[in-house]
Amino acid sequence: MTPTAPDRLVLVGGTIHDPATGRDGVIDDIWIEGGSIVARPTDPSSFRQIDCRGLVVMPGGVDLHSHVVGPKVGFGRRVAPHLARSPGKPAAVPTIHATGAAYAALGYTTVFDAAIATSAAALAHLELADLPILDKGIYLLAADDVAVLNALDRGDACETERLVSDAVRAGRGWAVKVANPGGAVFWRKGRGDHHDLDAAIPGHDLTPRRLLERLADAVQAIRLPHPLHVHTANLGLPGNWRTLLETMRSLDGRRAHLAHVQFHSYSGGDLDEGSFGSGVAPLVEFFNAHDSLTLDVGQILFGETVAMTGDSAAAEHLAHTTGVPWVSHDLHLSGGCGVLPIAYKEKSLIHAWQWAIGLEWFLCATDPWRVALTTDHPNGAHFTAYPHLMALLGDAAFRRAAFDRIHPAVRKRSPLKDLDREYSLQELCIVTRAAPARIAGLPQKGHLGPTADADLTLYRPDRDLARMFSVPAKVFKRGVLVAEDGHVRATPTGGTLAAS
Ligand SMILES: [Zn+2]
Structure with a gap:
């Protein structure tokens, strides 16, 4: 045409x-x-x-955190071919052409892939060149590069800024993302899926907390349009709300964007999934009081999809928890990805909590200008489910009917049962285009x-x-x-x- x-x-x-x-x-x-x-x-x-x-x-809609290109997306198509054949439904991991067409038909005109290893940037751009219609960009996982990690380790701000700036220029990136700070090093040492922000990164005189602080400063110093995009440690683990709270405290005073907070807001402890619950209340209280922080939710919606992350440790934990075969891909020993199919079920205690926790974030965050609507496509749900999510936010009766179908223990304990807020059309417009454009640093968009x-x-x-x-x-x-x-x-x- x-x-x-x-x-x-x-x-x-x-x-x-x-x-x-x-x-x-x-x-x-x-x-x-x-x-x-x-x-x-x-x-x-x-x-x-x-x-x-x-x-x-x-x-036009702006999706500031999605996964549409790169090695993980290719693996996603291979591990879940059955999800490409569901009649009448888009594939969980569509082809690049179908991705562009489906986003455009939905009213979205800009998309960012939120996790590309610097060594995979050239390949990602080749693929993106085939994504029709939308304007598009990538966030680079620059802190997985050994040279950047060493500069962060030394606390050498000038060298960190130079290396990050070079990586963004060479990889034609829009922003810098950190996926589980130091996590690739922990994971290679066999203890990747659980560590706090003050644990020493093996072989380095550096902790995840220092890494986050120094990297956020470097991103700010080189004046990238979007602040550091933070996927913090302990994704998906019971009790990880403490890690997200510590992450926010560390970054306080700096501009920073917190990715898919839903996956980082769980109460419970000792990796005990029986004690799983919502840790949103103290987190959203801190978030509401600190204007320099923005977030996207990473809402899960019930159904089948594919999980894919640059945080191999999180993928390994999920694979062991669910017993589902997974793919792990190592990129030159400096980062990688994990990919596996997942089915979110209303009657699963964990999945029902995840669903309720994401909605609790949306309904308790007071300033929609600091919130971006995402499902962390395809991790929480396919992006074509955004209208369903918008209805959950804008129609309390629709949400209540959905709430009545989830696991009874979650219905009893989730604060969602008492939340009556409905997003107005204007607020839905903010979280799907105006805010993500502003947060991403796009003055021509939104x-x-x-x-x-x-x-x-x-x-x-x-x-x-x-x-x-x-x-x-x-x-x-x-x-x-x-x-x-x-x-x-x-x-x-x-x-x-x-x-x-
Ligand atoms: Zn993501």
């Missing part, structure tokens, strides 16, 4: 949700010229009109003011929010109509977002 972008376009009379410019359900026109949004022109006669009366208009990229999604208002957000009436990417009623209409090539 050849994308055709009329140079001048006006979307007439839509109901605008644009939190960045303060428009909350206001009827207005959106003027587009050369792929960007422009102010109302003095001579509107040359602008082709599109009637948007009765439609909700939002900026809003509809002049100079913004003309990435827009038009929805039919519907009390059934899952239906409303599943099938946008129209999706525009830089002024090109790319999807309509769930069908892809054009496949322009998106841009690569590189920080330098």
Whole structure:
């Protein structure tokens, strides 16, 4: 298909949700010229009109934490071929072309892969070049590089900054991610899946806490658009809420983004899954009081998917817990990934807790501008389940009906039973586009003011929010109509977002 972008376009009379410019359900026109949004022109006669009366208009969706390329995604397709054959459902790990098409049909126009080893960056970009429609970028696991780790170990800030900056430039990265700080070293020494932030990293005069602090400082010093993207230690383990709290305390005063907090908010102890529960309350209290921190939730939703992580230790723990065969891939002894199929079940005590814990985060975090809606695709759920998640947030009755189906012990103990908050359309707009664009450092995205990229999604208002957000009436990417009623209409090539 050849994308055709009329140079001048006006979307007439839509109901605008644009939190960045303060428009909350206001009827207005959106003027587009050369792929960007422009102010109302003095001579509107040359602008082709599109009637948007009765439609909700939002900026295109921005997914700031997903997994769409790189070795782990390839392994994901191989370990779960059965999930590629479910009739009527997207594959758990779609092909790169299907990924772009499905995101665009859903109204998303920007995506980041959140975990690429520096040595895999070139391959990731080759794959990303085939991802149609969306603008895209990668976060680099720079702290897994031996030279960077050694510079962090020495506390050599200049050398750390130089190496991280070089890695971002060479790998055309957008941000730096740390997946289980020092975890690759712990894991190779056979004790990867459980250590606190003050344990010495084997062979180094360094702890995960110092690593986080020094790396966050380096990322800040080299002025990357997005702060350090932190997947902290002990992912998925009972009692790991303490690790996340310590992580937030260490990073306090610095800008930092906390990835998939749902997987890091569990109470219980001594690796005892019987004592598993929610540790969200003290965490969200700290988070709400500290403006320099942002997060994405990594919500799980019930169903089958594939877990994939640069944190091999976490994947190994999960594989041993579930008894499911897994793939571990080592990259030049400096990082790697673990991949395995997983089925989240309503009646599983652990899975029901995970589901409730993610929603508790969404409903207790007071500032939606510091929260990004994610499922850590495909780890918590496929990204095509975002509309279902939006309905869980925006419709308390829908959420209550889902809550009534989960494991009874969780129904009894989860604070979710007392949470009545409903996200407004404006708040759903914030957590799916405005906030992730701002958190990721994308001034052209996530809003509809002049100079913004003309990435827009038009929805039919519907009390059934899952239906409303599943099938946008129209999706525009830089002024090109790319999807309509769930069908892809054009496949322009998106841009690569590189920080330098
Ligand atoms: Zn992730």
